[in-house]
Amino acid sequence: MTSRINHFPGTSLNEQDFADGKVLFVHDALKAEYAWDTGIAIGTYLAGLKRGVILGAHCRHCRKTVVPPRTVCEWCFRPMSEYIPLQDTGTVNTFSLCYVTWDVRRIKEPEIPAVITLDGASQLGPASLFMGGIMHKLGEVNPEQVHIGMRVKAVWKPEKEREGAITDILYFKPLPKEEA
Amino acid sequence: MNKEVAIIGVGWSGFHPSTPEVSYKELMYAAAVRAYADAGVDPRRDIESFVTVAEDFIEGTSIFDEYVPDQLGAALKSVHTITGDGLHGLATAYMLIRTGVFDVVAVEGHSKASNIQTLDSIVGHAQDPVLNRPLRLNTHFVAGLEMQRYLHDSGSSLEQCAAVVVKNRHNALKNPLASYSANLTAEDVMQGPPLAWPLGRLETATPVDGSVVIVLASGRKAAELSDNPVWIAGMGWCNGSASLESREWSTLPYVEKAAQMAYRQAGIGDPWDEVDFAEIDDTYAYKELQSLEALGICAFGEAGELLMQGAFDPYGEFPVNASGGSLGVGHLLDATGLHRALEAVLQLRGEAGAHQIEDVHTGLVQSWRGVPTTSAAVAIFDNQEG
Amino acid sequence: MGMRKVAVIGAGMTKFVRRALETPKELSWEAAKMALDSCELTMDDVDGVCFGTAPDAFDGVHMNGEYCSDGAGAWNKPFMRCFVGGGTGVFVPIQGWYHVASGLFDVVLVVAEEKMSSYYPHAQAAFLTIFDHTTERPLKPNLLWIFALEMNRYMTTYGIRKEDIARVSVQHKRNAANHPCALLGEANITVEDVLNSEVLAWPVQRFDVSPVSDGAVALVLAAEHVAKRLTDKPVWIEGVGWHLDTAYWTNRDLAYPRYVEYAAKMAYDMAGIKEPRKEIHIAEPYDPFDYKALHHLEGLQLAERGKAIELYLSGAAAPDGDLPICPSGGLLGVGNPIAAAGLMKVAELFWQLRSEAGARQVPGQPRRGLAQAWGDLMQVGTVIVMGR
Numbered sequence: 042m043t044s045r046i047n048h049f050p051g052t053s054l055n056e057q058d059f060a061d062g063k064v065l066f067v068h069d070a071l072k073a074e075y076a077w078d079t080g081i082a083i084g085t086y087l088a089g090l091k092r093g094v095i096l097g098a099h100c101r102h103c104r105k106t107v108v109p110p111r112t113v114c115e116w117c118f119r120p121m122s123e124y125i126p127l128q129d130t131g132t133v134n135t136f137s138l139c140y141v142t143w144d145v146r147r148i149k150e151p152e153i154p155a156v157i158t159l160d161g162a163s164q165l166g167p168a169s170l171f172m173g174g175i176m177h178k179l180g181e182v183n184p185e186q187v188h189i190g191m192r193v194k195a196v197w198k199p200e201k202e203r204e205g206a207i208t209d210i211l212y213f214k215p216l217p218k219e220e221a
Numbered sequence: 222m223n224k225e226v227a228i229i230g231v232g233w234s235g236f237h238p239s240t241p242e243v244s245y246k247e248l249m250y251a252a253a254v255r256a257y258a259d260a261g262v263d264p265r266r267d268i269e270s271f272v273t274v275a276e277d278f279i280e281g282t283s284i285f286d287e288y289v290p291d292q293l294g295a296a297l298k299s300v301h302t303i304t305g306d307g308l309h310g311l312a313t314a315y316m317l318i319r320t321g322v323f324d325v326v327a328v329e330g331h332s333k334a335s336n337i338q339t340l341d342s343i344v345g346h347a348q349d350p351v352l353n354r355p356l357r358l359n360t361h362f363v364a365g366l367e368m369q370r371y372l373h374d375s376g377s378s379l380e381q382c383a384a385v386v387v388k389n390r391h392n393a394l395k396n397p398l399a400s401y402s403a404n405l406t407a408e409d410v411m412q413g414p415p416l417a418w419p420l421g422r423l424e425t426a427t428p429v430d431g432s433v434v435i436v437l438a439s440g441r442k443a444a445e446l447s448d449n450p451v452w453i454a455g456m457g458w459c460n461g462s463a464s465l466e467s468r469e470w471s472t473l474p475y476v477e478k479a480a481q482m483a484y485r486q487a488g489i490g491d492p493w494d495e496v497d498f499a500e501i502d503d504t505y506a507y508k509e510l511q512s513l514e515a516l517g518i519c520a521f522g523e524a525g526e527l528l529m530q531g532a533f534d535p536y537g538e539f540p541v542n543a544s545g546g547s548l549g550v551g552h553l554l555d556a557t558g559l560h561r562a563l564e565a566v567l568q569l570r571g572e573a574g575a576h577q578i579e580d581v582h583t584g585l586v587q588s589w590r591g592v593p594t595t596s597a598a599v600a601i602f603d604n605q606e607g
Numbered sequence: 608m609g610m611r612k613v614a615v616i617g618a619g620m621t622k623f624v625r626r627a628l629e630t631p632k633e634l635s636w637e638a639a640k641m642a643l644d645s646c647e648l649t650m651d652d653v654d655g656v657c658f659g660t661a662p663d664a665f666d667g668v669h670m671n672g673e674y675c676s677d678g679a680g681a682w683n684k685p686f687m688r689c690f691v692g693g694g695t696g697v698f699v700p701i702q703g704w705y706h707v708a709s710g711l712f713d714v715v716l717v718v719a720e721e722k723m724s725s726y727y728p729h730a731q732a733a734f735l736t737i738f739d740h741t742t743e744r745p746l747k748p749n750l751l752w753i754f755a756l757e758m759n760r761y762m763t764t765y766g767i768r769k770e771d772i773a774r775v776s777v778q779h780k781r782n783a784a785n786h787p788c789a790l791l792g793e794a795n796i797t798v799e800d801v802l803n804s805e806v807l808a809w810p811v812q813r814f815d816v817s818p819v820s821d822g823a824v825a826l827v828l829a830a831e832h833v834a835k836r837l838t839d840k841p842v843w844i845e846g847v848g849w850h851l852d853t854a855y856w857t858n859r860d861l862a863y864p865r866y867v868e869y870a871a872k873m874a875y876d877m878a879g880i881k882e883p884r885k886e887i888h889i890a891e892p893y894d895p896f897d898y899k900a901l902h903h904l905e906g907l908q909l910a911e912r913g914k915a916i917e918l919y920l921s922g923a924a925a926p927d928g929d930l931p932i933c934p935s936g937g938l939l940g941v942g943n944p945i946a947a948a949g950l951m952k953v954a955e956l957f958w959q960l961r962s963e964a965g966a967r968q969v970p971g972q973p974r975r976g977l978a979q980a981w982g983d984l985m986q987v988g989t990v991i992v993m994g995r
């Protein structure tokens with residue numbers, strides 16, 4: 042088929058075509074606003090963050106503690122109603138040095154997103170495919186020194202400024218050697 | 222009679238104008254756990270495939286199918302999402318089982334309409350971005366245009382449209398799931414605020430929150446698991462013209478085609494005689510009349526008259542929306558078709574409570590995806606007792 | 608109920624370009640028309656339409672499937688749109704398969720379309736809204752984050768070098784030089800070019816990534832009795848599989864895609880495949896990023912964990928190797944109009960298995976091929992196995 046066809050449909054445009062007014066277009070912006078109910082599990086999680094506590098949920102049947110909490114265990118489909126306070130320290134499971142913002146602006150100093158397995162939650166291991174990890178950012182660290190396995194600790198917003206949001210944790214920073 | 226696929230479990234949650242106590246995931250879980258208990262299945266062990274219906278802009282999340290599996294017991298299983306009405310989801314499960322590869326499939330649909338702050342603006346973005354949207358008309362105008370032309374061509378009246386609202390919201394008085402049950406007169410409806418004249422605000426269903434989960438099984442598996450299966454005798458679906466510029470305005474050819482497809486499978490020649498009741502589209506009051514005609518339950522222009530004679534009342538010759546319909550219960554966005562299927566299943570099992578219709582064997586369910594679409598689906602259910 | 612056999616009997620595609628003049632409806636129709644022409648059918652012969660396109664956010668059109676439906680040929684037809692994120696392109700033909708295999712349809716048109724250029728100023732920003740609205744979106748993540756996090760975890764777990772992973776990008780972009788629809792085919796690209804490209808989100812660099820694009824692809828599917836009447840070269844859908852992992856992606860080890868493994872097992876079981884490495888002759892794993900092809904080859908059981916790179920280092924993955932991988936040029940070379948890109952892989956299998964792939968044709972008349980796509984929060988695997 043492709044061997045017999047010389048012409049394929051599809052017409053490529055470039056920026057110049059737009060600049061030259063050769064292409065007409067309509068500009069529009071979507072007004073879409075939502076107020077999502079946080080519900081039981083995430084509502085409890087956010088209330089914990091406001092108090093400076095990271096809550097996980099524990100499944101007695103699967104014997105695992107995960108974060109963020111949820112009302113049903115996705116592996117055994119039993120209700121999960123036990124909330125467990127976790128440490129605000131953890132281990133970097135993976136990270137990136139990102140030189141592009143969410144809306145594709147270039148930046149010189151990278152953002153450092155990471156998946157952090159929290160202390161007190163389930164850890165990956167020979168017996169466990171699950172871990173209590175969350176996505177957050179790292180700060181107060183030389184990007185070149187970040188590594189998988191690095192020990193980190195949450196840096197919280199001042200209590201008065203916390204609003205019950207994931208951003209109540211500003212970022213995670215390296216734990217001093219003696220505490221790591 | 223078609224005995225390949227049966228509904229063996231139904232579950233629901235919510236059905237309120239708002240559900241602030243639960244997240245959308247918790248709303249879905251509550252419906253799922255109830256459906257699985259009703260079917261007597263463990264989702265982790267028994268359910269082989271899952272189908273959800275959802276639209277990104279309604280959820281406020283792109284690629285919403287990401288967030289489906291956990292609360293349905295579907296993590297690391299065969300799951301997919303379609304952007305359709307709940308009946309399209311049911312049709313998908315029906316096809317999956319008919320391939321012979323799957324024995325048990327679950328379908329989920331939900332609405333968290335209360336969380337959407339700018340629903341009209343979002344629906345406005347379903348209009349053609351170049352040809353229609355720049356006119357900045359609230360999308361209900363499409364229903365206004367259609368109603369106007371429908372009344373003109375069919376000879377149906379504003380009173381008859383208002384009578385649909387009176388009937389459905391009255392029927393809803395007996396349905397514990399209903400949020401908008403009321404005793405109204407046609408006058409009350411016609412004197413209500415206009416929306417897109419001739420369409421009035423009270424002739425338009427109001428969104429509610431809720432989730433519905435339905436469990437389907439192959440004939441073999443249904444015989445093993447269920448003592449009250451409701452069989453899917455036929456399913457049809459069809460799209461009409463996507464553009465406003467080239468569509469029929471007074472008739473619904475896509476509903477007609479969807480119905481013909483379903484009737485062919487079910488072996489139904491005359492739905493008036495062979496079907497006992499229907500739960501059909503009443504997103505806007507005139508739609509119930511227009512749809513009845515497209516479904517071939519009566520001739521074009523006859524539905525209004527039959528309605529006034531009481532033919533579509535719960536105790537009439539052909540009960541329509543005995544549940545209260547979307548006008549009485551509330552509109553569950555794309556879960557609406559599943560709500561209607563749920564009501565039909567309860568009727569066919571004899572579990573509809575105060576609004577149970579006597580002696581029913583075959584039910585028809587129809588749904589439409591709302592303005593500005595021309596997308597409809599039809600299902601025929603049977604309890605095999607007839 | 609014996610299972611009905613389903614064949615692919617026609618295919619068509621548009622060029623993949625950075626920014627297309629054509630609207631989404633027009634792109635859809637161009638591909639659909641070409642697919643129908645290729646098997647000498649018209650819309651009158653089509654019983655139903657399956658459509659795939661990824662997030663509505665790109666087009667800014669709510670219910671985008673309904674909007675595109677007439678372009679895809681669904682006026683007065685049963686129409687369904689499936690939606691599994693990046694996995695959509697390989698899922699649409701699966702959706703077409705179950706339409707036909709169910710016995711309800713004899714001929715189904717399968718169309719996948721994506722127009723990413725409409726989003727202003729850059730399509731990548733639309734991906735912010737794929738993250739959890741409460742626990743992740745406030746951190747303002749870029750889509751690149753999740754790939755970079757996964758790539759880093761994968762490289763570190765198995766000790767794989769960046770300069771080796773770059774070989775994937777080089778191989779695919781070179782393959783694409785022979786694809787008439789390709790956006791980024793480059794016959795002379797080298798590993799150094801990849802390693803010297805801009806660092807976007809370490810370890811991800813610009814040439815590790817496929818380009819956002821516009822384009823559409825279409826297939827015609829038919830039941831056995833129809834296919835045999837219409838063509839003497841049907842390509843059979845022998846197995847399909849799909850699995851979706853938990854949405855809690857930070858609770859999983861990203862080093863290995865279990866969902867791809869499960870999806871592949873489902874497809875292999877259906878196809879009666881016991882030793883995939885021997886029984887699959889050509890593979891089109893999903894390659895939006897170069898490391899993803901490796902990751903997926905391992906999930907597909909075509910390589911052991913951490914060892915997929917050896918297929919590239921040994922030459923096995925080359926078009927003349929013993930397991931040609933992405934002979935089309937893949938997403939890295941042909942382009943990544945999301946849903947269309949996945950279906951492009953299935954179209955490539957169709958052409959390769961019929962020996963119609965022109966300059967890209969792999970030697971040895973392959974008998975069986977596999978295409979796979981992936982999507983969501985590193986979460987969904989969709990797999991199709993086809994044979995002649």
